[in-house]
Each structure stands twice: as structure tokens, then as C-alpha cells.
Amino acid sequence: MKLTKSDPKISNLIRKEFKRQNGELQLIPSENFSSEAVREALGSVFTHKYSEGQISKRYYEGNEIVDEIEALCKKRALEAFGLSKKWHVNVQAYAGSIANLAVYNALLKPGDKIMGMYLFDGGHLSHGWKYKNKKITLSSKIYNVAYYFVDPKTGKFDYDEVEKKVLKEKPKILISGGTAYPAEINHSRLSKIARKVKAFYLADIAHEAGLVAGGVNKSPFPYADIVTMTTHKTLRGPRGALIFSKEESSEQIDRSVFPGMQGGPFNNNIAAIAVCLKEAKSKKFKQYVEQIVRNAKKLAQELVKYGFDVVSKGTEKHLILVDLRSKEINGMYAARALKFAGITLNKNTVPGETSSPFKPSGIRLGTPTVTTRGMKEKEMVQIAKWINEVIEAAIPYSDLSFEDFEDQLASIPEIPKVKKEVKYLCSKFPLPK
Ligand code: DSN
Secondary structure: OOHHHHOHHHHHHHHHHHHHHHHOEEOOOOOOOOOHHHHHHHOOHHHHOOOOEEOOEEOOOOOHHHHHHHHHHHHHHHHHOOOOOOEEEEOOOOOHHHHHHHHHHHHOOOOOEEEEEOHHHOOOHHHOOEEOOEEOOHHHHHOEEEEEOOOOOOOOOOHHHHHHHHHHHOOOEEEEOOOOOOOOOOHHHHHHHHHHOOOEEEEEOOOOHHHHHOOOOOOOOOOOOEEEEEOOOOOOOOOOEEEEEEHHHHHHHHHHHHHHHOOOOOHHHHHHHHHHHHHHOOHHHHHHHHHHHHHHHHHHHHHHHOOOEEHHHOOOOOEEEEEOHHHOOOHHHHHHHHHHOOEEOEEEOOOOOOOOOOOOOEEEEEOHHHHHOOOOHHHHHHHHHHHHHHHHHHHHHOOOOHHHHHHHHOOOOHHHHHHHHHHHHHHHOOOOO
16 A cells, blocks of 8 residues: 555645755755665565575575575675775665674674774864763763863864874774865875874765765775775765775674674665666766766855855865854854755854854855756855855854744845745756656
């Protein structure tokens, strides 16, 4: 029975969410809009099957077709990143954080040290997060955690300084990647630094996976020992994760995912990941990711023209981080004002953060979804103008409590005006169904 009949409430909520995504500008850089083909595979009968184990070595019967789909997904994953048989890929991890934890669990003993980019400088929670001496994430409870930082003047890494820190901390795994670092990462240099302390070099390219597959960001594969990524950001697939490793650690990693951390893989997800990896090999996808970066660069340039302090003065990727401390409004207030105007992005901490993750000083935005809709540089100029208009209009109210600020938003004339214009632009660039 169709969902509209069997469960109209859920069906209606799905319809409303599509309308929300379609009727507003989605600028959260870790989000994207997958193809109908990806979503068809995701909703397929593969969701019914248990398949603990590896191809041809399953614990349950009836996995002959699951074996085929997992083998195809692995083959496509290697092809999408131009990798030889020297690389192995695990496609079973439920998510990026689990993939990273599975890598640590495979290669380390509890108490060993991992070292990654500091969260406020663009790192990720799963690389181990301690805040004000409190161990927040499981990885920081199991392992010792150390960080390296951006140069506060440039917002970028000074790799000589990173090297000094790594030589002092001597981690067992050196990690790069995260959520809010707009410059490309120097994988070659980081892998050399890792070698100096005999550490594994783990490149987490969750954000950049599509950009690497499409050749617009440099590949970490010639340098890294392990590469993890999610599949739903710039790669434009379903939610999920891939772990690439070399022969010497691949078996430990497979065993760490299952039975170490997970039960049966989500075969419907694996099917959908296989679909997105085929899409990622196409010429159209390459053009798509090239446009993502052109759009992000244009948007960053325009924001700079309006006097926004864009971290690292621009971007080499799909994402932009704006430090609002010079604008007398924080990220929490700015993000909510923009949301009222139909522009969805997220509040974010910034390098040298002087506030807290709950009321951070910045906003983060990016271009994967608007580029999926077909928007180009011309639309980025318009979007920057709207962002400026809304933030400038909201600043006079930013001393109010958050509740009072929210109450005021609808009565600021610029906000409904921009919302109407945003809606019109969105109607000209509909999301693929
Ligand atoms: N939540 C993701 C992001 O927004 O970057 C990372 O896990």
C-alpha cells in the first residue's frame, strides 16, 4: 500500500520537508540533494536483509545478491578515486564518526594518542573532543587526544608549526580533515610529518569526497595510510561512509567495523552508495563539482566585498566560514535571522573562538545544494546581497534575549522581503524530484 494511504501523517511530513528544502536556499555545506536513483536504491528491498560478515563469508544464508551489490559498491568506490587493487575499501560503516572510531579501534590500544585539527579551527568531534577539560566524545574517553591549530592571522595551517606540535605530541595516528576548514589540506606534508613520528596518517575527507572524486581538490590517496569519508556531502549519495586502507591494515579494519562495532550492514545504503559512485564517475559530476567550487569562491568574494570577515580570505572548496565578531552579531542570531528569510545555514565556531559552541561567533555556508539546483555565479552575487541585507537589518536587535530577538524578526521589513525573493529564485531552480 502506498504511504499516502497507509500513513498519511508521515507522507504529509515528507511532502512538507520536500517543500521546505525546495522553497528555501539550503546552504549548509555538509548537506546535498541526492538523485532519484539514489533514493530508489535506498528505499529498496535490500533494507530487509541481514548480512553480517564479509562477501562470501556471511553468518546468515541468502546473501548471494547482497554479495554482488557489496562487491559492485567496492569496485565502484576504488574506480571513483582512481585506485589500484593496492587499496581496500570497507563500505559497511553506518556513518563517518563510526568509520573513524573503527579505524582507531583497529590500529590502536586504549590510551594511545590521536591528534587532529582543533575543532574550532575546522576539525571534527570524532577526531576526539575535550572541552574545558571535559572529555566529550567517546574517542576522547578511550584515547589520549591532542590537537594542531591554524595560524590565527591567516586562518590556515602553518605546517612548520604543525610539525613542531606533532614532534612534541608523538601521536600514533595523525588525522586531517573536518568540517570548517576552507583551504585545501597539504596531504603530502602531513604524511611526511606523520612518518617522522611513525604515526599512521588518516585523511578524513568527509566534506571533500566529491571534490576529490571530481578532481577539483587534491587527492590524499598518494600520501595517506587510511582515508575515510562520508557519502552524503559533496559526493551526493545517501548517508553512509567508506573506509579506504592498504593491505596491511584492511583485515583489522573490516573486523573492527564488524563484529567490533556494528551488527549487520545497511544493504540498502550500500546499494545507494554504489549508485552515487557510478554518478560520481560521470562527466556531468565533474562539471558539477567544478561549479560548486566556482560558486563558493564567488560567494566568498562577494561577502568580502560587503565587509564580512571570511576566514582564510576565501575558499578552495565548497564551504565558507564567516567570523562575525567585526559585525556585532553572533552566529546564533545571524543564522536564525537568515532562516526567517528562507536562507538555511549554520552557526559555527571560528578560529580563536571567544564564545561557546552554543553561541559561536561565526556562520558556515556552502554551495553543494544550490549547485545541484543549477545555480551559478550570478545567483551567488544575489545570495551574498541577501545575506548582507538580512544580517545588517538584524544587527540593531542583537542585544535582545534570543527569544525577544526571534519575536522581532518577522517585523523587520527586510526579512519578509528577502524571503519572498528567495522563494522566487528557488522556484526558478527546483530541486530534482
Ligand atoms: N555534521 C557534519 C557537518 O555539518 O560538517 C559533520 O559531521
